Amino acid sequence: MTVTDHASAIRAGEELDAKAVDAYLKAHIENLQGxxxxxxxxxxxxxxxxxxxxxxxEFVLRRPPFGHKAKSAHxxxxxxxxxxxxNAGFPYCPKAYAHCTDESLIGAEFYVMERLKGVILRSDIPSELNLGAEQTGTLCRSFIERLVELxxxxxxxxxxxxxxxxxxxVQRQIExxxxxxxxxxxPDAPAWEPVKAWLRDKMPADHARPAIVHNDYRFDNVILDAHDPMRIIGVLDWELTTVGDPLMDLGNSLAYWIEASDPAPVQxxxxxxxxxxxxxxxRGFVDYYAERAGLSIDNFDFYYTYGLFRLAGIVQQIYYRYYHGQTRDPRFANFIGMNALLEGMSLRVIDQSPL
Known part of the structure; x- marks a missing residue:
């Protein structure tokens, strides 16, 4: 059974200088051979x-993307x-070993961390895992519990x-x-003007208990134990992490949460x-989060709509690089359609919201 996450051939235009990486790692990590x-x-x-x-x-190396990047990102x-x-307070973080600031080595800063071997769920649960609905429900609640724990x-x-x-x-995120x-x-992107105006009008006060905000918490950023796939052993992609309103983080996760009843285009x-x-x-996600966190969440629509708008911002930044030829990754060609779909979803939430 091969369900653990694995790497494959490097995409064209995203190659690394293997000799430079090898020399750097051997200078900073003891006892590396071969x-x-x-x-x-x-x-x-x-x-x-x-x-x-x-x-x-084995190690994992992280570097920024090629092409246009937001000034404060990456x-x-x-x-x-x-x-x-x-890692001292949240043991699901991988250990980081070295950070290289010399951009001449591979064309950008990078850092190297431990590799956590396990299962990463993407679009569907692999049939090899043999997870029934009850087990999947347990995994779902574990996923939410780790967010509460963070x-x-x-x-x-x-x-x-x-x-x-x-x-x-909250105000800084919207602005x-x-x-x-x-x-x-x-030129082909939607403007989002009604949504932006609604978010400005409905902004809640700052959360009484600020927290670590992951900002990209979803299933393909967690690692499951290959021997017990209902157990989360790692959480990845901390590039957007900050301190702020935990309910904004909940909204970020909900923006990715496509449920079974959503229409085909959303699927x-x-x-x-x-x-x-x-x-x-x-709704069940929000209710279980609130129960575990000991909170009352009565403005769910705001946080969900914010999450959708923020996701559209990320999608559009990536599409901008593709549109201007700064990346050739074919996955990004349809991101403009995803942006328009997210706007439509946001407008439907607003139309039905009691806020």
Missing amino acids: QPRISQFPGGASNLTYLIEYPSQ DMGREYRILNRL HQVDYQACGLGDLGKPEGY GWTDRYEKALT LMRRQPSNAPGMLSR
């Missing part, structure tokens, strides 16, 4: 992730620091008190994603098995 084999993990549309295999040890040093410090970490005790500014977080979206506009956008028998609906 020559590395480098391959690329297929997932992800932002930072690029590579597998570095030595005869007796900070390798920041992500490296988060992994090193947050939001309850004492980030001050981990040395991450300066990671973000909780005051004014910031509006600005980033507008800077990434292409085409699904990147995780959130529609599988046993998975909770978005």
Whole structure:
């Protein structure tokens, strides 16, 4: 049975200088022997992730994407620091070993972390796992529990008190994603004006208990134990992590959560098995999160709509690179259609919202 996540051939234009990587790692990590084999993990549309295999040890290398990037995004040093410090309070973080600031080696900063071997769920649950609806429900609740656990970490005790500014977080997110979206506009992109106006009008106060915000928590960013796939052993992709409103983070996750009852066009956008028998609906997700976190969430529509708008901003930034020929990855050709679909979903939420 082969269901563990694996790397494959490197995409054209995204190759690494193997000799430069090898020399750097041997200078910074003790007892490395032999020559590395480098391959690329297929997932992800932002930072690029590579597998570095030595005869007796394996690592994962992360570097920014090629082409246009948001000024504050893809900070390798920041992500490296988060992994090193947050691991003390949230043991699902991989260990980070080295951070290279010399861009001449491979054309960008990068860092290297441990490889956690396990199962990463993408669009569907592999049949080899033999998960029934009851087991899938257990996995779904475990997934939500890890998010609650992250939001309850004492980030001050981990040395991450300066990671973000909780005051004014909601307003900064709405204004910031509006600005980033507008800077990434292409002639074929929707404007999102009614949604932006609604989000500004309905902004809640800052959360009373700010928390570590992962900002990209979904199933293809968690690693499951290959021997017990209902157990999460790792959480990946900390590049967007900050300190802020945990319910905004919940909205981010809900934006990816395509449930079984969603219409066919929405199902085409699904990147995780959130529609599988046993998975909770978005409403069920919110209710279980609230129960485990000891919260009352009465403005679910705002956070979900924010999550959809933010996701559209990410999609549009990636599509901007494709539109201008800065990446040749064919996956991004249809991102403009995804953007329009997200706008339609947001407008339907707003039309039906009591807020």
